[in-house]
Amino acid sequence: xxxLFKYINKYASTLISEKDFEVFRSHFSxxxxxxxxxxxxxxxxxKYFAFILKGAMRKYYIDxxxxxxxxxxxxxxxxxxxxxxxxxxxxxxxxxxxxxxxELLLITRESILELCRQFPAFNELLLKLxxxxxxxxxxxxxxxxxxxxxxxxxxxxxxxxxFLHRFPQHIIASYLGITKDTLSRVRKKALKK
Amino acid sequence: xxxLFKYINKYASTLISEKDFEVFRSHFSxxxxxxxxxxxxxxxxxKYFAFILKGAMRKYYIDxxxxxxxxxxxxxxxxxxxxxxxxxxxxxxxxxxxxxxxELLLITRESILELCRQFPAFNELLLKLxxxxxxxxxxxxxxxxxxxxxxxxxxxxxxxxxFLHRFPQHIIASYLGITKDTLSRVRKKALKK
DNA sequence: TATATTCATAGACATTTGTCTACGTTTTTT
DNA sequence: AAAAAACGTAGACAAATGTCTATGAATATA
Numbered sequence: 398x399x400x401l402f403k404y405i406n407k408y409a410s411t412l413i414s415e416k417d418f419e420v421f422r423s424h425f426s427x428x429x430x431x432x433x434x435x436x437x438x439x440x441x442x443x444k445y446f447a448f449i450l451k452g453a454m455r456k457y458y459i460d461x462x463x464x465x466x467x468x469x470x471x472x473x474x475x476x477x478x479x480x481x482x483x484x485x486x487x488x489x490x491x492x493x494x495x496x497x498x499x500e501l502l503l504i505t506r507e508s509i510l511e512l513c514r515q516f517p518a519f520n521e522l523l524l525k526l527x528x529x530x531x532x533x534x535x536x537x538x539x540x541x542x543x544x545x546x547x548x549x550x551x552x553x554x555x556x557x558x559x560f561l562h563r564f565p566q567h568i569i570a571s572y573l574g575i576t577k578d579t580l581s582r583v584r585k586k587a588l589k590k
Numbered sequence: 591x592x593x594l595f596k597y598i599n600k601y602a603s604t605l606i607s608e609k610d611f612e613v614f615r616s617h618f619s620x621x622x623x624x625x626x627x628x629x630x631x632x633x634x635x636x637k638y639f640a641f642i643l644k645g646a647m648r649k650y651y652i653d654x655x656x657x658x659x660x661x662x663x664x665x666x667x668x669x670x671x672x673x674x675x676x677x678x679x680x681x682x683x684x685x686x687x688x689x690x691x692x693e694l695l696l697i698t699r700e701s702i703l704e705l706c707r708q709f710p711a712f713n714e715l716l717l718k719l720x721x722x723x724x725x726x727x728x729x730x731x732x733x734x735x736x737x738x739x740x741x742x743x744x745x746x747x748x749x750x751x752x753f754l755h756r757f758p759q760h761i762i763a764s765y766l767g768i769t770k771d772t773l774s775r776v777r778k779k780a781l782k783k
Numbered sequence: 784t785a786t787a788t789t790c791a792t793a794g795a796c797a798t799t800t801g802t803c804t805a806c807g808t809t810t811t812t813t
Numbered sequence: 814a815a816a817a818a819a820c821g822t823a824g825a826c827a828a829a830t831g832t833c834t835a836t837g838a839a840t841a842t843a
Contacts, residue, residue, distance in 0.1 A: 466736035542767030574735030
């Protein structure tokens with residue numbers, strides 16, 4: 398079964414038919430990108446959201462000192478894109494690139510709106526995704542403002558173990574808002590326990 | 591015009607009639623709570639989302655040392671509640687209380703789902719709110735992991751000037767993930783510029 | 784009005800985290 | 814196979830932030 402078909406039927410309460418799925422699929426375009434290639438660069442408008450069939454990606458922000466700050470990590474069955482730019486048609490402040498070679502399904506804003514009109518199940522899917530996303534980001538903010546680096550890392554290991562063997566430590570450190578050096582110390586301390 | 595009526599027609603693309611609004615309103619119950627009283631306490635399930643007609647509220651998390659960490663601030667025309675608990679029916683880790691005397695409109699999860707079924711405009715409204723919320727939290731996470739305390743405060747003053755005269759500095763400091771002492775230093779430094 | 788509480792700031796000191804350099808290992812590229 | 818790049822750790826030092834105590838002003842409460 399196609400991963401996207403599986404994915405949609407996993408989240409929507411009413412299953413869609415194989416036939417409907419073909420209409421669905423026609424709104425997506427396949428794209429393969431190689432490691433280190435960009436899906437989105439700073440200053441561009443995010444024209445596509447990407448459903449990841451295979452591979453790993455990251456979204457990051459480069460500050461005025463040239464330091465990269467990883468904002469999101471993505472693997473299979475996740476959506477990658479900059480929502481703000483995608484919805485508002487404003488230039489993005491983020492870069493999104495492939496950390497591993499990727500197979501993606503791209504979709505435009507217009508196609509999303511069209512699919513929502515045509516398939517209530519898709520609309521429902523998007524509502525649920527936003528809901529989940531809101532819950533997850535709320536947790537991340539809570540963790541970010543109230544936990545120590547040590548606890549944030551422990552929390553990360555608990556919640557996202559599948560990221561541990563896909564991204565190196567300096568990327569995870571950046572995602573947690575700390576430096577690789579601090580993460581290295583935190584890990585050393587944790588080992589002693 | 592009723593503030594909620596105004597609010598709905600501001601965000602939905604199709605206007606709702608005065609008559610429809612009465613159906614709408616019947617799903618909300620009015621509640622007044624006084625300063626320091628709780629809308630939600632830790633361990634409870636969040637049964638109501640609150641639309642704030644008047645007043646100011648805050649959501650916070652209390653860590654194992656007993657320290658309060660402010661996660662959200664709310665004023666008129668904002669929605670207060672814990673989405674995770676509201677949707678998943680799990681005990682909340684947050685407290686929500688009134689910082690000023692408040693007038694609220696409460697609505698249950700069932701009523702929200704019912705209104706979504708009955709009024710596509712309401713469904714659309716919720717989608718847009720989630721979209722905006724996602725964009726805002728994304729920005730907050732970016733700020734939190736990549737900005738210094740000084741920049742985070744400057745950013746806060748830019749984005750939420752209306753909070754400045756509603757909440758004292760130690761609350762704002764907590765919202766920014768720093769102590770009141772650090773915020774005091776940051777402000778002192780900023781004055782010199 | 785008197786009293787208690789909240790609030791903002793300050794300074795001294797401790798702790799955490801960042802910065803930088805270095806090194807050995809592993810992985811990737813040529 | 815050789816060279817280059819990426820990776821993780823370590824230590825020395827610097828900077829940022831937290832902790833604690835104190836104080837005076839503003840605000841709320843009795």
